[in-house]
Amino acid sequence: MSRQILCLPGDGIGPEIVAEALKVLDVIKQLFSLDIEVSHALVGGAAIDAEGTPLPAETLKLAKQSDAILFGAVGGPKWDDQPMANRPEKGLLGLRSELDLFANLRPAILFPQLAAASSLKAELVAGLDILIVRELTGGIYFGEPRGVRTLENGEREGYNTYVYRESEIKRIAKVAFEAAQKRNGRLCSVDKSNVLEVTALWRELVSGMADDYSDVELSHMYVDNATMQLVREPKQFDVVVTGNMFGDILSDCAAMLTGSIGMLPSASLNEKNQGMYEPVHGSAPDIAGQGKANPLAQILSLAMLLRYSLGEIAAADAIEQAVGEVLDQGLRTGDIASEGCRVVTTAEMGDAVVQCL
Amino acid sequence: MSRQILCLPGDGIGPEIVAEALKVLDVIKQLFSLDIEVSHALVGGAAIDAEGTPLPAETLKLAKQSDAILFGAVGGPKWDDQPMANRPEKGLLGLRSELDLFANLRPAILFPQLAAASSLKAELVAGLDILIVRELTGGIYFGEPRGVRTLENGEREGYNTYVYRESEIKRIAKVAFEAAQKRNGRLCSVDKSNVLEVTALWRELVSGMADDYSDVELSHMYVDNATMQLVREPKQFDVVVTGNMFGDILSDCAAMLTGSIGMLPSASLNEKNQGMYEPVHGSAPDIAGQGKANPLAQILSLAMLLRYSLGEIAAADAIEQAVGEVLDQGLRTGDIASEGCRVVTTAEMGDAVVQCL
Ligand SMILES: CC(C)[C@H](C(=O)O)[C@@H](O)C(=O)O
Ligand SMILES: CC(C)[C@H](C(=O)O)[C@@H](O)C(=O)O
Numbered sequence: 050m051s052r053q054i055l056c057l058p059g060d061g062i063g064p065e066i067v068a069e070a071l072k073v074l075d076v077i078k079q080l081f082s083l084d085i086e087v088s089h090a091l092v093g094g095a096a097i098d099a100e101g102t103p104l105p106a107e108t109l110k111l112a113k114q115s116d117a118i119l120f121g122a123v124g125g126p127k128w129d130d131q132p133m134a135n136r137p138e139k140g141l142l143g144l145r146s147e148l149d150l151f152a153n154l155r156p157a158i159l160f161p162q163l164a165a166a167s168s169l170k171a172e173l174v175a176g177l178d179i180l181i182v183r184e185l186t187g188g189i190y191f192g193e194p195r196g197v198r199t200l201e202n203g204e205r206e207g208y209n210t211y212v213y214r215e216s217e218i219k220r221i222a223k224v225a226f227e228a229a230q231k232r233n234g235r236l237c238s239v240d241k242s243n244v245l246e247v248t249a250l251w252r253e254l255v256s257g258m259a260d261d262y263s264d265v266e267l268s269h270m271y272v273d274n275a276t277m278q279l280v281r282e283p284k285q286f287d288v289v290v291t292g293n294m295f296g297d298i299l300s301d302c303a304a305m306l307t308g309s310i311g312m313l314p315s316a317s318l319n320e321k322n323q324g325m326y327e328p329v330h331g332s333a334p335d336i337a338g339q340g341k342a343n344p345l346a347q348i349l350s351l352a353m354l355l356r357y358s359l360g361e362i363a364a365a366d367a368i369e370q371a372v373g374e375v376l377d378q379g380l381r382t383g384d385i386a387s388e389g390c391r392v393v394t395t396a397e398m399g400d401a402v403v404q405c406l
Numbered sequence: 407m408s409r410q411i412l413c414l415p416g417d418g419i420g421p422e423i424v425a426e427a428l429k430v431l432d433v434i435k436q437l438f439s440l441d442i443e444v445s446h447a448l449v450g451g452a453a454i455d456a457e458g459t460p461l462p463a464e465t466l467k468l469a470k471q472s473d474a475i476l477f478g479a480v481g482g483p484k485w486d487d488q489p490m491a492n493r494p495e496k497g498l499l500g501l502r503s504e505l506d507l508f509a510n511l512r513p514a515i516l517f518p519q520l521a522a523a524s525s526l527k528a529e530l531v532a533g534l535d536i537l538i539v540r541e542l543t544g545g546i547y548f549g550e551p552r553g554v555r556t557l558e559n560g561e562r563e564g565y566n567t568y569v570y571r572e573s574e575i576k577r578i579a580k581v582a583f584e585a586a587q588k589r590n591g592r593l594c595s596v597d598k599s600n601v602l603e604v605t606a607l608w609r610e611l612v613s614g615m616a617d618d619y620s621d622v623e624l625s626h627m628y629v630d631n632a633t634m635q636l637v638r639e640p641k642q643f644d645v646v647v648t649g650n651m652f653g654d655i656l657s658d659c660a661a662m663l664t665g666s667i668g669m670l671p672s673a674s675l676n677e678k679n680q681g682m683y684e685p686v687h688g689s690a691p692d693i694a695g696q697g698k699a700n701p702l703a704q705i706l707s708l709a710m711l712l713r714y715s716l717g718e719i720a721a722a723d724a725i726e727q728a729v730g731e732v733l734d735q736g737l738r739t740g741d742i743a744s745e746g747c748r749v750v751t752t753a754e755m756g757d758a759v760v761q762c763l
Pocket of ligand 1: 124138141142298600601630
């Protein structure tokens with residue numbers, strides 16, 4: 050039976066980079082005789098424009114039926130005036146929640162060919178390879194109650210709820226401990242347990258699991274210090290696990306350290322290894338439609354998809370190798386351009402990867 | 407009538423660096439004929455040890471009576487097992503709240519003598535001078551309800567509340583707009599308004615005030631992007647304003663960019679310009695009592711105190727100049743040591759500043 054991939058290009062540069070990933074997928078299907086069916090649906094601003102809602106029922110239905118989702122990006126100034134419940138981001142958040150994609154894996158890897166692009170000194174980032182494990186379906190992103198109310202004195206007050214229960218904390222910690230076992234055996238759990246009760250519970254539970262993973266060296270850091278340490282000496286980290294909000298911040302910080310945020314893929318998995326795969330970067334509306342976007346994060350997201358949700362390791366390896374070769378050839382999109390390299394368009398970059406396959 | 411300064415050395419390296427700042431104050435009082443009375447009290451872990459509570463009533467009473475507070479640092483592993491309500495940090499948080507010190511000013515300045523200490527490339531941080539304005543008495547730090555409850559299924563659940571009302575947002579935005587007017591006229595407000603209702607209200611209100619400050623160029627950034635932009639190109643920022651939690655993270659990140667977190671002071675002010683002044687760095691229990699701590703952030707906090715709460719501009723200038731001279735002489739504590747410089751102890755550094763005065 051053929052496997053189902055749902056493509057959700059979304060907004061901004063989403064459609065143009067997803068198009069390049071699909072070129073790559075076509076070739077990979079032939080090379081590895083894979084029986085994969087690709088369908089398409091609308092999400093985010095594109096879905097608001099067409100159907101008035103960022104996550105149409107049809108999209109959600111297709112998503113639930115598919116083995117994996119290749120996601121582009123959502124959002125843009127066009128939809129900034131939408132009410133909170135109908136923003137493009139709700140398409141993304143709705144998918145994460147409805148499919149229970151609680152485990153967000155965000156590698157921050159420095160590509161040796163792009164070492165000069167980091168704003169950090171070369172010796173601090175050479176060989177950098179961090180994995181941020183972010184809880185993705187709980188915390189303050191989804192906590193209730195939330196909203197804006199009017200107080201007795203007539204003032205408005207906005208409020209959100211940061212909430213985690215035991216089972217949510219334990220299942221994401223398990224993913225992180227296991228990832229550390231497969232990597233360099235170090236796990237740093239990030240919280241603000243000196244101030245926030247919810248993260249004190251987080252720390253207590255993660256600590257309590259350490260005995261079950263005696264091959265993993267567990268440490269804890271407050272989120273303010275973790276951000277500092279990422280900037281000061283990023284290579285001290287192997288795997289970092291944290292909640293939804295802190296994970297949003299720390300993963301972007303870690304990604305930026307590599308200087309190549311246009312290069313970084315991510316995976317969001319549920320307990321069945323169904324997954325959604327998307328670039329770490331956003332929809333970049335300022336350069337959308339100009340052929341300037343870097344499609345490599347999207348192409349590497351496809352590689353992650355093949356690896357994690359379809360188990361096609363060889364195909365994933367082939368894509369990652371091809372991306373490396375393209376960089377070796379000196380091809381660069383504008384975001385990673387440097388002297389002596391050839392600047393290419395989005396499509397040229399996609400074609401070059403296909404060529405290398 | 408003499409002005410009152412309350413000294414709260416706290417824990418870890420707090421007492422030793424406050425001692426150096428007091429040496430400096432003694433000389434300054436003579437040089438500028440200042441009538442200042444200094445009293446001392448306990449806070450944090452030191453207060454827990456002596457009185458069983460991190461913020462004894464006597465300390466709070468003295469704090470309220472004083473014109474300004476010189477604060478060291480609180481916290482350490484010794485008190486990690488204290489229940490949340492009795493942690494050393496509650497001493498600090500209680501003072502902020504009880505004195506209504508809502509405006510936390512955290513400058514992130516690169517000292518030219520220490521340029522090499524930054525982990526960022528020199529050209530990205532040369533001349534860096536950012537002011538983070540952090541809301542300090544609201545948000546998720548103080549929001550109710552909070553705690554840990556047991557659910558029907560027997561699981562525990564931790565929860566905190568992120569809450570801001572209109573008046574809280576407007577008064578901190580006012581401080582930030584006015585700071586931008588006195589600096590380079592640029593203000594960036596940081597939120598997560600695409601996900602959190604409380605920060606959507608924040609963005610709406612800050613935007614609404616822009617017309618009153620037509621000489622300030624206002625921009626908005628999501629917190630994940632702001633962290634990236636701080637690492638990518640920090641000099642794009644002049645003043646940054648944000649809530650308590652994001653401000654905790656961003657100010658530490660910005661401080662670390664300078665490579666000299668041991669050098670950075672901060673001020674926490676209320677509407678009456680009563681203020682608490684403390685180093686941005688923490689209590690560093692690992693090096694406490696060894697004479698290794700850098701007292702300059704504490705000494706510069708004293709300068710800020712003289713400037714903001716006592717209006718003694720000339721005295722503040724003198725201290726800041728003396729600190730510059732000491733750095734010019736090549737004296738360094740371990741945290742900022744580099745080749746060709748002389749490594750000195752905490753006390754030697756304090757003495758050197760006194761000499762320069
Ligand atoms: C678009 C936004 C809702 C999203 C998030 O905050 O999770 C994005 O920043 C991300 O990190 O995937
Ligand atoms: C010690 C802690 C409670 C405090 C905070 O989070 O505000 C500290 O990190 C700070 O930034 O002053």
